[in-house]
Amino acid sequence: MDRLTEMEAFATVVDQGGFTDAAKKMGISKSAVSKHVSALETRLGARLLNRTTRRVSPTEIGMAYYDRARRVLNDAGEADALVTSMQTAPSGTLRISVATDFGVHLLSPVLGNFLSAYPDITVNMVLNNRYVELISEGFDMAIRLGEMEDSSLRARKLTETGQKIIAAPGYFQKYGRPLKIDDLNNHKLLHYSNQSTGNVWKITAPSGERRQVRSAGWLTVNDGQSLLQAAISGLGIAYLPSFLCADALKKGLVEEALPDLPDDPLGIYAIYPPGRYTQPKVRAFMDFLVDTFQDRGPDNW
Incomplete structure (x- = not known):
């Protein structure tokens, strides 16, 4: 008999709590399930199930074997799904959470190119600045x-953006220009308001030291x-990603407050759930993003 089929029959009996429900789940007869499990026990030389007239439960050895068998079966299922997905054209609804600034300024203008390339994919884009539970x-x-x-979670780096203190x-005419980080x-x-660190700026000093600027701020x-x-209205100094400012x-609407500071790029990432394979629609979108932004950043916006 097929070893995977024996494993599947045994694991399904454990999952369903009996041979009758396992047979229904697998779409075969109860006697066939019993034969698969018996063949497995014979091959292993061990009793894997305690059988009574009222219930079926795994033995201690059976429970240990179940844990490993379930992993093997899951891996086999993922392998089948991988082959299927690699031969399937990307399709379906792609639901993405996007940082608001990136979505408005960089993603929205190019989204039409992706939808034209993949007409079987529909995109549901949610703009927010919180870390969602995917x-x-x-x-x-x-x-x-x-x-x-x-x-x-798994992450793929798309590009980088510089950060500018502007x-x-x-404003500089009215309040003066800071000459060093401490002046801020x-x-x-x-x-x-959505920074996990609160009103704290983390800035790299010319020495390479990471400095923190703490201030309640005006806005x-x-x-x-x-x-x-x-x-731009002169209300104060902001610390913003390069693509935004x-x-x-x-245009000269703003100027850098401390132009001699070293580059301090910020990574832009695509985050997606863990797994041994990636859905075609997700893979297609990530490849599109990498290709779109490969020549952009950190300050080339």
Whole structure:
């Protein structure tokens, strides 16, 4: 008899709690399930199940064997699914959570190119700045900036963005220009409200040391575009990703507060659930993003 079939019959009996329900689950006769399990016990030379008229339960050896057998069966199922997925054209609904600034400024303008290339995929894009629970909230992927907080998820780096400390020329005329990192503590700072570190800026000094600037700030908001507009209006100094403020810098609407600081790029990642294979629609979208942004960043926006 087929060894995997024997394993599957035994594991299904354990899962279902009996031969009758296991037979229904597998779509074969009860006697066939019994023969598979008996053949397995004979081959192994061990009793795997305790059988009574009222219930069936695994023996101690049976429980240990079940744990390993279930892993083998899961791996076999994933292997079959992998082959199927690799031969299947990407399709279905792709539900993604995207950091608001990235989604509005970088992803939305190119999303039409992806949909044209993959007409069988529909995209449900949710813009937010919180770290969603991918599996429990039903997301296929998330796109996030900065350090990844959940190491159990898989991540693929798409590109990098620089970070700029900027303010309007009028602000510098009114309040002066900071000459070093410590001077920022005496200025009006504009903060993201969704940062896990609170109103703290982590900045790399010319020496390479990581410095922290703590200030209550004059304005705190959960949207980067609003912070940029506040900086352009002269309300204070903001610390923003390059892709968001590059155009304003080119137009002279804002200037760098500390232009001599070393580059401190921020990674942009596609995050997706763990697993031995990736759904075709997810793989197609990640490949599209990598290809789209391969020549962009950290400051080439």
